Amino acid sequence: MSTQNLHMYRRPEALLNVRTHYCAGCGHGIIHKLFAEALGELNIREETIVVAPVGCSVLLYNYINVDGLEAAHGRTPAVATGVKRAQPNRIVVSYQGDGDLLAIGTGETLHAANRGENITVIFVNNANYGMTGGQMAPTTLVDQRTLTSPKGRNPQETGYPIRACELLSTLEAPAYIERVSLHNPGAVKKTKKAIVKALQYQKEGRGYSFVEILSMCPTNWGIEPAAGADWIKTSMVPWFPHKVFRDRPAEAAAAGGKAS
Secondary structure (H helix, E strand, O other), X not given: OOOOXXXXXXXXXXXOOOOOOOOOOOOHHHHHHHHHHHHHHXXXXXXXXXXXXXXXXXXXXXXXXXXXXXXXXXXXXXXXXXXXXXOOOOEEEEEEEXXXXXXXXXXXXXXXXXXXXXXXXXXXEOOOEOOXXXXXXXXXXXXXXXXXXXXXXXXXXXXXXXXXXXXXXXXXXXXXXXXXXXXXXXXXXXXXXXXXXXXXXXXXXXXXXXXEEEOOOHHHHOOOHHHHHHHHHHHHOOOOOOEEEEEOOHHHHHHOOOOO
């Protein structure tokens, strides 16, 4: 069979053909590609609205060809809630980093989840404030060195890293909560499935869905790009294990029943 003009791969329609702003080894670009593929597979690009706040997350608008609007730092779930309630037939995605989602935006995160808002949250956990220079974030690991914890995070002074999925899974309303990562090809494949599922659940009206993605930030971690994925596996996964924390069946969601 002739292989002339045989396409092995095409750039997803939702992914703009532009040069990246991200540091070498950053995971955001991988997530953008997976998100764009999911939009195409579900045929929801034209009905999707993304909301992103201050931080590396805000660069999403440069790469994804969908409608979007920016939220103030930490207020993305509140803005996404307003958009979804005003436009219930649109797919609304909140795309946030760890400093935004679990520091200044903790209240918005918890209450949107507790209300069971029919939105999808993609949470990028790279264990630091990426855009502003690598300060300690709520997810920074114990003993991890950052710009503001040069001797390592001391839990007696600043507490322990917050596990977002475990925290949200104590609430009754969320329909789907899963933690995945980008540390190897198999993990990337699972991340893609999680994003597709979260968007599909919103499309079906099941309620709040939350995907946490452990992502590389080698520049602020002070390591080579190639070592970033290994650091996720050896340092992050033991504290932030991969797991499906909530996956409510469609019939239970429709009836307002308890989570599985």
